[in-house]
Amino acid sequence: MTYTSSTWAKNAGSQQAFITTYRAEDLDKLTARLKNGLGRSNYKPTEYEKVQAMVDAKRLQTALIGKKVKRTRCVAKEIKESDTLRQHRQVWSRECPRLQKAEAKAASELHNFMENIRPHGIEDTAIFSLKEYEVFLERDRMDFIMGTVQPVHQLKEDLSFRLEQEQKQGIGTPPADWEDVQHQVSCVKDQQDIITAKLQEEYCDLDKEIKYLDLEKYLPALDIMVNDSIPTEVLESDCPYPELKESLIQAFHSSSEIHQSRLQCLEEHLKRTDKYCGWCPDDHLRFHFTLSQYTQDIPNNRVLCMHMLQRVFPEKLKNDLLEHERALARQRFTQTQIKVLTQQWQQEQEELLAKALATLQEARDAYQEELELQRDRQHQQDICLRLRDKLQQWRSHQEEVAELQAAIAARQQEESEAILKREQEREAALRAHQKEKLRKFHLEQQRRREDLEQRDQERLAKLRSAMEEQARQDKERVLFRAEMLQRRLEAREACELERQREELERHNRLEALRNQVAVVAESDSDRMMGDTQSWRNRHINFKEIDIQKPLFGLYTYTDAQIVADPRLRVEQALRNAGLHHTQYAQEVLAHIKPPKPPRRDTKSEIQF
Numbered sequence: 113m114t115y116t117s118s119t120w121a122k123n124a125g126s127q128q129a130f131i132t133t134y135r136a137e138d139l140d141k142l143t144a145r146l147k148n149g150l151g152r153s154n155y156k157p158t159e160y161e162k163v164q165a166m167v168d169a170k171r172l173q174t175a176l177i178g179k180k181v182k183r184t185r186c187v188a189k190e191i192k193e194s195d196t197l198r199q200h201r202q203v204w205s206r207e208c209p210r211l212q213k214a215e216a217k218a219a220s221e222l223h224n225f226m227e228n229i230r231p232h233g234i235e236d237t238a239i240f241s242l243k244e245y246e247v248f249l250e251r252d253r254m255d256f257i258m259g260t261v262q263p264v265h266q267l268k269e270d271l272s273f274r275l276e277q278e279q280k281q282g283i284g285t286p287p288a289d290w291e292d293v294q295h296q297v298s299c300v301k302d303q304q305d306i307i308t309a310k311l312q313e314e315y316c317d318l319d320k321e322i323k324y325l326d327l328e329k330y331l332p333a334l335d336i337m338v339n340d341s342i343p344t345e346v347l348e349s350d351c352p353y354p355e356l357k358e359s360l361i362q363a364f365h366s367s368s369e370i371h372q373s374r375l376q377c378l379e380e381h382l383k384r385t386d387k388y389c390g391w392c393p394d395d396h397l398r399f400h401f402t403l404s405q406y407t408q409d410i411p412n413n414r415v416l417c418m419h420m421l422q423r424v425f426p427e428k429l430k431n432d433l434l435e436h437e438r439a440l441a442r443q444r445f446t447q448t449q450i451k452v453l454t455q456q457w458q459q460e461q462e463e464l465l466a467k468a469l470a471t472l473q474e475a476r477d478a479y480q481e482e483l484e485l486q487r488d489r490q491h492q493q494d495i496c497l498r499l500r501d502k503l504q505q506w507r508s509h510q511e512e513v514a515e516l517q518a519a520i521a522a523r524q525q526e527e528s529e530a531i532l533k534r535e536q537e538r539e540a541a542l543r544a545h546q547k548e549k550l551r552k553f554h555l556e557q558q559r560r561r562e563d564l565e566q567r568d569q570e571r572l573a574k575l576r577s578a579m580e581e582q583a584r585q586d587k588e589r590v591l592f593r594a595e596m597l598q599r600r601l602e603a604r605e606a607c608e609l610e611r612q613r614e615e616l617e618r619h620n621r622l623e624a625l626r627n628q629v630a631v632v633a634e635s636d637s638d639r640m641m642g643d644t645q646s647w648r649n650r651h652i653n654f655k656e657i658d659i660q661k662p663l664f665g666l667y668t669y670t671d672a673q674i675v676a677d678p679r680l681r682v683e684q685a686l687r688n689a690g691l692h693h694t695q696y697a698q699e700v701l702a703h704i705k706p707p708k709p710p711r712r713d714t715k716s717e718i719q720f
Contacts, residue, residue: 199416207405260307267300319393343465349472352479360468367464371457375450382446389439398424399436568696571689579685679704 226243271293342364351357388396402424406417421433674680682704686692 196416196419199412200420203405203410203416206410260304264300264304267297271297343468345465346468346472349469351472351475353475356471356475360471363464363468364461367457367460371453371460375453375457378446378450378453382443382450385439385443385446389436389443391436395425399433400440403437403440568694571691572696572700575685575689575691582685677707679706 226246274293342361346357346360346364349357391399399421402420403417406413406420410416418430418433422428422430425433679701683692683697683701686697686700691697
């Protein structure tokens, strides 16, 4: 039994009610508390030092976790950077052989250029000194390598040798001349920077001089340019038909005009754009070289290419790099279009020339054929007179042969019709025999169905009588169970009244006991009846649980609803009789309707 706050309010009078709930087994503990009183010694003081230590431990743990996360991020960043650099090294390892091949190809092209270059005249004396200048440049290059590159390599080898010796000897402190070595290395670095700057200036000056020299005019034409004029083979050809020759010339003119207009449009579009797409030449060449390294066959080529471009051009934004790439792609596309259009023009000119020559040859052959035809026409007329007589004789023979073939075909047709008629009569007799057998089979099936229906009707009558008897027995059983239930309810009510009487007597005894042990001292109702701080801390998130309440709600049919369905009872009766697999059971269950009609949304419109 549970005593709530309203019960204690009635008994205590002016005292406030308990907010908490006490059960019957806690009454002894409550009586002891009332006897001993509720002093301050029962309150547990808050241990602030322990709480502070817990807070400091949590903060330290949080700081350690933050450091660990930061360290993990750094490691992940380093791993990602190393993986990217590894992929760049793979690309560069593929690029090195290609650059070596390109260097060899450029050297061979330069050699071919020097071999194929020819002066335009006697006054063009600068061409004769190019080979001598080439030898001079090669000698100057070797002197430059010996004076700048070789000392650096020697210094590198000396430093490597010194480091190996010190590592073998295990000297902890640096030697005395270590500062002199560092000073020497810094001096070499400064000298190399000065030499690099000087070479860059010379490179720029040489590039400008090469552009001003215009040496491209000495090179032999690599692409065969299409001639706009009419080929001499067509102009000087001997054509017996003047209209045909004029049409061929007009076809050459129209083809040249169409391709010239397209080529001029593309060249104007290419001239409107800058050669270096708005960048300086060095940056454009570096951009083009970097972009050519990362081809489509490289995995993740776009990300690697953009990463390398951002490393090469740190001052450029990503949008600027993408825009420059698009401009370079447009420029390449226009150049490719010009090249393709030139090739198409050349190919079309060649095809048109071949067709024109073939057409002219055909025209000459046709003219010769006409002349020969005029000569042969008279000879053919003489031959036709002789052939006409032979033709008349051949026609008479053909007519006789056709009459004989028609007579033979008529006799064959009559024989085939007779054979077909006999086949049809035989098939009709066979079909009549099969129809008679089918009629007898249907009569036998009808007799069997009637016998089966009669047996089913008799069985149904027996089942109905058995079901009526079972229903009568079920009704008597229900009445008996109702009487037994009424008796149990009356006995339960008597027990409940007895229990309430005993509970009232027990309550009176407890009340008398409380009056005997009542506290005489001055009462503090707020403190005695109020909740303690520890109790509040323990029950701040407490919610009273109803133990009698089921854990889960049931949304299904009850056993009474299932048993009330007549289909279940009929199916059980058929199963007990052993008829639930027969056609009769299916027909009976199909005609029984449920207690409540089903909802419209549960009906299926699928027809099986």
